[in-house]
Amino acid sequence: MNVSDESSSELGMEDALKADDADVGQKLNSQSNRLWLKPLLLGTGLGFAIAIGGVGAFKHNTNSPQKAVANNPVSSAKPAMTVTIAAVEPASIAQKLNTTGTVAASDLIPVLPQSNGLQIRQIPENIKEGAFVKKGQVLAVLDDSILQTQIIQAKADVQSKQADVESKQADVASKLATVSANQAIVKQRQADLAQAKARLEEAQKNFQRYQQLAASGAISQQELDTRSFTVKTATEAVRVAEENVRSAQANVGSSQANISIAEANVNKAQADVRSSAAKVGQLQTQLGQTLVLAPVSGIIAEKLARVGDVTGIPPQTQVGNVIGGTQKLFSIIRDRKLELQAKVPEIQLSLVKVGATVEVSSDMNRLVKLEGRVREIEPMVNDQRREAIVKIDLPATNLLKPGMFARAAITTNNAMGMTVPQKAVQPQPDGSVVVFMLSGEDIVRAQKVELGEPINGNRVEIKSGLKIGDRVVVRGAGYLKDGDKVLISPEG
Known part of the structure; x- marks a missing residue:
């Protein structure tokens, strides 16, 4: 702000103070007949006078140095740039150990048929190596012609009973809304009661004050009677408000009782749904003997089954895939979990700790920038290469697949x-x-x-x-x- 701006501001302040002073004068003239206000107004006028004097002194003190600054031009050059x-x-700072390794499945789950000697009649088209499947998803159908009709009927019954549950739940929601509305009315009645009590208290105070004035002859008996009537009216208003509160609270209790009845109806309907669902479950258990289901969610790593194969009798090329006398049909990488099996020289093995963070990258795909964690250090060291395998958990990703090569920077310590x-x-x-x-x-x-x-x-x-x-x-x-x-x- 320059000197002229400050002078204008100060003149505006003086005008405002003068206007306030004029208002004070008018108040003094209009209220001169009230002697008890004179000390208060006198103090107010004195305060404004002191304020005006302070503004004048402020103006006098600030003008001089500002004029001095204006008369002395800045001699120093401005800096080249404002910076932070x-x-x-x-x-x-983490220290890293760089190494390489191979991506592998962290947990490979074999999928076996529940019954041997049954022909594979169908494999869904989307069931192939590399596809993601959810736990319980159908991988192959051995025989699906026995129980389908019964299951459809049982599921329709479940849906019907579920609709009944939803209807009764809607009734509960409606009654809950009624309770909320009644509770809101209670709050409003309580607010009205509080207001009525406040009016009664004010009427009683006024009546007491008027009693004193009537005793001294300052007011008439009629005015005192009017104040007495006001007290009686306020007292009756409090009584009515209290009755309204009790009535509203009774409505809340009644609506809450209705909720209990409605909730009991919901519970019964849900029990019917559970009964019907149990029947569906029983039928599905029987049907499960004809279905090959994914035991876990994950990626299909191997697809060994073919339409026309008979379970328990693997083709000659799959003799090695028999587990416990049962042919393995698929293998699944559980939850897409991959691991990097990194090779660490024996002399550096002591630097690696379980739980250490690892930065994983790939020379073939620059998008691979993952953070893994050391899960396990194999106890055996290769006696020829003098290396141990460090297993590193990887986050879920579509950028890496089992068998791929990757690089790892293992955090060893902090400095x-x-x-x-x-x-x-x-x-x-x-x-x-x-x-x-x-x-x-x-x-x-x-x-x-x-x-x-x-x-x-x-x-x-x-x-x-x-x-x-x-x-x-x-x-x-x-x-x-x-x-x-x-x-x-x-x-x-």
């Missing part, structure tokens, strides 16, 4: 290092990296640094070139050169 700064901070904001780092044409350090109060100089690992997405490790506590430019760093003068923004 940040200090080099210590941080715990203290230095970090700066990512925006402070400026790549150079010669391949080097610099940051701009604050030298003194407002000069920056370019400092080459050696970068480490990214930290939390917005910071980066500095291996050398800085020390803890150094101040570096963050916002605006891309527009600076060595030796520039800057203005530090308080936002940083």
Whole structure:
């Protein structure tokens, strides 16, 4: 704000104060016959007078230095750019052990038929290797012609009874709404009662005050009788409000009793549904002997069954797929869970801990950037390669499949290092990296640094070139050169 703006502001303030003073004068003239208000108004006028005097003194004191500033032009040059700064901070930085391995199924589940000697009549078209199946999904049909009609009828009965349940639940909801409405009425009646009591209390106080005035002869008996009647009216209003509250509360109790009856009807209808569903379950158990169902959710890794095969009699090429005398029809990767079986040299095995985080990537697919976790370290070390297998749990993904090659960076430990904001780092044409350090109060100089690992997405490790506590430019760093003068923004 310049001097003229401040003068205008101060004149406006004086006008406002004068207007307030004029209002006070008018109040004094209009109420001069009320002697008990004179001390109060006198104090008010004195306060305004003091305020006006303070404004005048403020104007006198502020004009002089402002004029002095106006007469003395700024001699220092403006800084080149406003920037934000940040200090080099210590941080715990993870150390990595780089290795490679093969993707494999974490838990491979075999699928066996429940009955042997039955021909496979159908395999759904979507049941193939690599397809995702849900637990209980039909993989193959051995014989589905016996119980289908009975199951359809039983399911229709379940749906009918379920509709009855929904109807009775709707009745419960309706009665709950009635309870809520009655409870709202109770609250409203209680509010009316509170208001009536407040009016009664006010009427009683007024009556007591008027009794004193009547005793001193200040008011007539008629006025006192009027106040007495007001008290009686307010008392009756309180009684009526209390009766309304009791009536509303009784309605709530009645509607809550109706809810209990409706809920009992729902319970009975649900029992009928359970009875019908039990019949369906019984029929489905019998039908289950003719269906091959997925025991878990996951990815089909192997499809060994073919239409026309007879369970328990595997083709000659599948003799090795017989488990416990029963032919394996499929194998499923449970819950899509994959693992990376990474190879770790014996001399580095002590660095790996169960539960350590692992960054997984692939040379064949740059989109693979996953975070796994060490689940198990196999106790046996290969006596020829002197390597052990470290099993790393992988998150669910469609980017990796069993048998693929992948890279792993296993976190071994944490060490203290230095970090700066990512925006402070400026790549150079010669391949080097610099940051701009604050030298003194407002000069920056370019400092080459050696970068480490990214930290939390917005910071980066500095291996050398800085020390803890150094101040570096963050916002605006891309527009600076060595030796520039800057203005530090308080936002940083």
